[in-house]
Amino acid sequence: LADLDPEAARNSTGELPVQLAQKTRQLLVRGRELLGRLKGLSTNLPPADAEDGDLWTAYQQTVVLTELALRSVQTFPSGTGEQLRLCQGLELGLDLVEQRTRTLLAILDARQRQRERLETLAHHLAALVQGRPLHLKPFEELAEALLREAQGGEPLRWQAASAEQPECWAAAHCLNTAQLMARLARLDLEWRGGLAEAVLAALLHDAGMAAMPAELLGFDRLFKDEDRRQMEAHVGLSAEAVRRLAPQEAWLVDVVRAHHERIDGTGYPTGARGPAIPRLARLLAVCDVYAALICPRPHRAALTPRAALTETLLEAEKGRLDPDMAQLLLEVSFYPIGSLVELSDGAIGVVVATNPLGRDLSTPVRPVIRLVRDENGQATARATYVNLAQCEGRHIVRGLTEDERRDVLGSSSWYL
Known part of the structure; x- marks a missing residue:
């Protein structure tokens, strides 16, 4: 709309009302500011063909929504009263655009932090296994940051990296394991008072993987005995690296x-058997197994949260x-926050919060769901939340696969 200047727009389109109400002008200015913010985002978005290219599609949709909302002014009558009535719809449209823009900004910021975190940890792990001088403090600070995120109720964000870069592969798995540890250790009476130490152990447990050959990490078939021995050597490499890093922390070396x-x-x-294995190492083993299953490997696709849970149990x-x-x-993980699920009445929604769970797998899980499709398969026009713990006869019947997630949400999956 010619940079949304009313006079320029009138001259270029000849369609704006002769007299614009003050409210209409204010909304046009707000729209111009939103388009400016969106323009600034474009340079930070991943390519459309990237793994997270759905952000680019969502960005384009948001720009189109903004333009459509603003172009609706061309249909406004000249009367102030009628304009003010129509401004209500325009304002709602711009509210939606602003919400999507804030979400895009938050997601881009979070993903940038994740990339930087992964790259930094990969650099530290590579230095660690190579025997270069390194301090424990960066690892401790990262452990504390992961704990704050867990305590703040942030969802688990699984990271994956190519086996072609062993240090990045190791960093991604260590981060995933540490995220899970940050949520499980608080449930263990012995380690409830040492959460930072427990998460630190998870961050360092597979440091030795950074020294593994890329072709070994990229195997898409069963290991031969020699390959298995080489892979198992990562434990000794990890323990030795941690011993050099923190010689005074014998417990940490033992756990790793x-x-x-x-x-x-x-x-x-x-x-070693049973009680001979340190308690924290037993918890770390559970986190390690689950974190490996939930992410893709060269020989298999990533498991769904429920399938990974079942395999671990x-x-x-x-x-x-x-x-x-x-x-x-x-x-924490039966249906983690962010899981897309189908309810017993056919509705589909996203898990946005959890309720305390029982220990019986046959007991229906009852988290809080944000519906995206109703029982008739229709997309929900407004955000609708359902606390299954307060709904008799309504429960989750299954989690949807990643392919189904994309079919249901399409390019809007970034938003959830």
């Missing part, structure tokens, strides 16, 4: 060294993982 031990003695490197049932530690997953 034991995170692949198993309750039934089938783990490595020593085949089965490992405990077989006697490999500590069952008490594995049960803690029920508190």
Whole structure:
């Protein structure tokens, strides 16, 4: 609209009312400011063909919404009263645009922080396994930041990295494991008072993976014995790196060294059993397994949260993982915040908050849901929230797959 200047717009289109009400002019100015903010965003968006290119689509949709809202002024009558009535709709449209713009800004900021966090940790892990001088403080600060996010109720944000860059691969897995540890350790009576230390152990537990050959991490088939031995060597590399980093923290070295031990003695490197495995290492093993399952690997796709939970609980049932530690997953990951789920009446929604869960897998899970489609399959016009804990006869029947998520949400999946 010719930079949204009323006079210029009138001259270029000949369609604006002869007399613009003050409210209409104010909304045009607000629209110009919103378009300016959107223009500033364009240089920071990922390409449309990138893995998170749906942000670009969402950006384009938001620009179109803004233009449509502003062009509606061309249909306004000259009468002030009629204009003010129509301004209500225009204002609602601009409110929606502003909300989407704020969300885009927040997501871009969060993703930038995640990228920087991943790159920084990857750099530190590479330096650590290479024996370069390094202080414990950066790891402690990151552990505290992850704890603050968990305590603030932020959702789990799983990160993935290519096996072609072992240090980034290791950093992504350590971050994922540490995020989960930040939420589980508070549920364990022994470690409730040492949350920062527990998260620190998770951040460092797979440092040795940064030294693994890229071709080994990228295997899409079963390991041969020699390959397995090489991979298992990462535990010793991790423990030695942590010993150099924090020689006074013997407990930390012991936990890192034991995170692949198993309750039934089938783990490595020593085949320790049951109580001989440090308690925190048993909890770390659960976090490590779940975090690996929830992310893609060269030989398999990422599991859904429910499938990853089931696999982890089965490992405990077989006697490999500590069952008490594995049960803690029920508190955070049955349907994590952000999961897209189908309800018993056919409605579809996104988990936005959790309620305390029982220990019985057969008991319906009852988090808080934001509906995106009603029971008739129609998209919801306004945000509608349902607390399943307060709804008799309404419960989750399944979680939707990533493909189904994109089919349901399309390019709006970024928004949720």
